[in-house]
Amino acid sequence: MTEHTKTDGLPGIDAPELPQVLERARPRNERMNAAKVECNACPVLCQISEGRAGACDRYANHAGVLVRLDPVVLLRKTLEAGEATLVPFAGRAPSDVDAEAAAAPAWDGDLLLTQEVFVTGVGSSTTYPDYKPAPFIVGSQTDGVDMVTVVTEGIFSYCSFKVKIDTDRFLGSEQANVRCKGEVVGHVTTAEYGSQMLSLGGVHHLTGGTKKEGRITAEMMQMLGNKQAVEFTIDGGSQLVIQAGRAPIVNGVAEQRMRVGCGSAAIGIFARQFYGHADEVVVVDDHITGVLTEHQAGRCLDMKSSGIQMRGRKSTPGRYFQVANPGTGWGGTDIADPLAIIEGWDPEVARPGLRLLMTSTTGEHASWYVLDEQLNPVEVEMPAEVRRIVDRIGENCEPSLASVLFLGGAGGSLRAGVTENPVLLTRSIKHALVNVTCGGAPAYVWPGGGITVMADVLRMPDNSFGTVPTPAIVAPIEFSMRRADYEALGGHGDQIRSLREVLERGAWHNDGAPQARVWQALPAANPWPLGRPPLLG
Numbered sequence: 001m002t003e004h005t006k007t008d009g010l011p012g013i014d015a016p017e018l019p020q021v022l023e024r025a026r027p028r029n030e031r032m033n034a035a036k037v038e039c040n041a042c043p044v045l046c047q048i049s050e051g052r053a054g055a056c057d058r059y060a061n062h063a064g065v066l067v068r069l070d071p072v073v074l075l076r077k078t079l080e081a082g083e084a085t086l087v088p089f090a091g092r093a094p095s096d097v098d099a100e101a102a103a104a105p106a107w108d109g110d111l112l113l114t115q116e117v118f119v120t121g122v123g124s125s126t127t128y129p130d131y132k133p134a135p136f137i138v139g140s141q142t143d144g145v146d147m148v149t150v151v152t153e154g155i156f157s158y159c160s161f162k163v164k165i166d167t168d169r170f171l172g173s174e175q176a177n178v179r180c181k182g183e184v185v186g187h188v189t190t191a192e193y194g195s196q197m198l199s200l201g202g203v204h205h206l207t208g209g210t211k212k213e214g215r216i217t218a219e220m221m222q223m224l225g226n227k228q229a230v231e232f233t234i235d236g237g238s239q240l241v242i243q244a245g246r247a248p249i250v251n252g253v254a255e256q257r258m259r260v261g262c263g264s265a266a267i268g269i270f271a272r273q274f275y276g277h278a279d280e281v282v283v284v285d286d287h288i289t290g291v292l293t294e295h296q297a298g299r300c301l302d303m304k305s306s307g308i309q310m311r312g313r314k315s316t317p318g319r320y321f322q323v324a325n326p327g328t329g330w331g332g333t334d335i336a337d338p339l340a341i342i343e344g345w346d347p348e349v350a351r352p353g354l355r356l357l358m359t360s361t362t363g364e365h366a367s368w369y370v371l372d373e374q375l376n377p378v379e380v381e382m383p384a385e386v387r388r389i390v391d392r393i394g395e396n397c398e399p400s401l402a403s404v405l406f407l408g409g410a411g412g413s414l415r416a417g418v419t420e421n422p423v424l425l426t427r428s429i430k431h432a433l434v435n436v437t438c439g440g441a442p443a444y445v446w447p448g449g450g451i452t453v454m455a456d457v458l459r460m461p462d463n464s465f466g467t468v469p470t471p472a473i474v475a476p477i478e479f480s481m482r483r484a485d486y487e488a489l490g491g492h493g494d495q496i497r498s499l500r501e502v503l504e505r506g507a508w509h510n511d512g513a514p515q516a517r518v519w520q521a522l523p524a525a526n527p528w529p530l531g532r533p534p535l536l537g
Helices: 109-113 203-207 211-225 263-274 296-300 384-395 412-416 422-430 483-488 499-505 532-536
Strands: 004-006 014-016 059-062 065-068 072-080 083-087 116-119 136-142 145-156 159-166 177-180 183-192 195-201 230-234 239-242 280-284 289-291 308-310 319-321 342-345 355-360 366-371 377-380 402-409 435-438 452-456 466-468 472-482
Touching: 116 136, 116 145, 116 499, 136 499, 145 402, 145 412, 145 483, 159 211, 159 239, 177 211, 183 203, 183 211, 195 211, 203 211, 211 230, 211 402, 211 466, 211 472, 263 280, 263 289, 263 296, 263 319, 263 384, 280 308, 289 308, 355 384, 366 384, 402 472, 412 422, 422 472, 422 483, 435 452, 472 483
Parallel strands: 280 355
Antiparallel strands: 004 014, 059 065, 072 083, 072 116, 136 145, 145 472, 159 195, 159 402, 177 183, 177 230, 183 195, 230 239, 280 289, 289 319, 308 342, 355 366, 366 377, 402 452, 435 472, 466 472
């Protein structure tokens, strides 16, 4: 007779005793070659031959045992000058990584007595097929408080990258398709102050299109998340090369400056410096072109009207919209000659000898004119005092960079690895009882339903992202909380392992030794995942 046990939370209902949860189940079907092992880390269920890796290149058959090729990334905290810093973790790397990593010293368990260690989800493995606890549920202590960190790699079908490109140049119309290797992988979204924005990836491109579209989308997302350069084209727009933390390359030219502000803002910021050196200043901008003498800043300085007559739609005094079409010329417009946005001069107001500066929002384009007897602007050499102000505009422009943020929805597989009642995890996160990190990097959790997280890929360890050919993205995620709070949300308490046990055994290993990859983090970049606020504040 089969033994039965009471199901937790359902008194009086008998259920068959569950089988022991294995670190990695390796079922074989009747038609499967006995020399192969089946990997169930994702829905593809690769049947892997001896000495070979699965389709994702993350799991392999080693002497009939399924092994994880990538080591788990661990963080270690030390105190330097009284501040918490992240430093490389000393561990033995497997044979498939570079020689420098392989030469790293073996783990010294004595360091546990003096250092804090955080286990990240990078290399930890998944919870698929979702019925089992997370690969690592680590118990530790911080400032005398018992903590639990639930560590896993999530299989994200619902995820994307939000890309911020610091440039005034026209990249493409809003909602225009963004392509990689000819396949649509995203779209242009709303421009922000001095930056163009892209939304790349997402479930509709991963699963809603052709097989080729899904495959290329997954490859693009993996490369972009892992801080590699990716080439894109925008329908009706530009060609781009984007790499997190690097200057974007637009139509083969690397961007240099992010604008100091719109044309109106630049007028206001530098009005006092222009005063006395120029009789009129026009800052050309695709969005809001500024005209100094009409602008409130010029009025406050009692500047006389110049009589300039601008093209475009006047918004408020000294602020003009739509002076030209978007493009890659002056101030993000399509013009090469700035005089093209001037309709003329009021002869009752303008005068010969009037001094006119026209500049872009970054100072990269600037010309100096003097009106002749017919009130025509004649370009002449720019005075040193005016050149100094234009240079200051450029000085105040930050370096142009591409920023890449991972945005993912943590669904059933992640939550089931934490607790049998997933909604309690969601509620605990909303109540700030649980700290969510991605590879140890801070993650912003969006308000509203579900667990939608966003993290800067530059703050995550290298090679944090992988793929599975479903297709989907694999990304690390960690949930840290007090042990009492973990027990209260119905967590898998019987699966908690001490930090020492985790480091000594590991969930994936070839020879019993812990594997670790070095992560050199910027000291001030990331707070310690188990630090005081909000967990211990």
